[in-house]
Amino acid sequence: MMNFRGRMTGLALLSAGVAMAAPALSMTSNQPPPGKPALLSEHGARQIAWRFGITHVEEIARSGGRWEIAGRDRDGNETVLDISAYDGRILD
Template sequence: MPTLNAPGRLLAALALNALIALAAQGEETYADVTISERQARDIAWSAGLVHVEEIVRLDDRWEIAGRTAEDDEISLDIDIRNGRILN
């Protein structure tokens, strides 16, 4: 098995460092992606709300309280990263 000389090892280390930096940058970008309040309202309406009484962003979720067409109270927690209804 051939061994790398000093310049070859340096080049390999720099390439590996660049790949790690790119991977970390991609994770930060993904972490910044969130759904908007408007998107959260649309998700709540598609789940049966016809009137939103309160909407609050808390850390990693939107909390939405409202009423259905039958005037039942409903509360939804929506994941802020992907729009999935948590409850």
């Protein structure tokens, strides 16, 4: 089982990875696609994450056109999920 320091290190690494990817994301997703002007709210992104098995959200942030969610599943495993802020689909 990972201790608090280990979890914080993992989240710091996740944050660093997100920060490094931000320029690429901003070039392609700052503007909504044609016909998709409404953005998914944080509450909506959390509901989608819960449906995909995240039971405890540890970090959630919107970056450009996506919600990036880090959390844990029912068994305590770390999970990361990227959700389109425009239509709620799960991104790779």
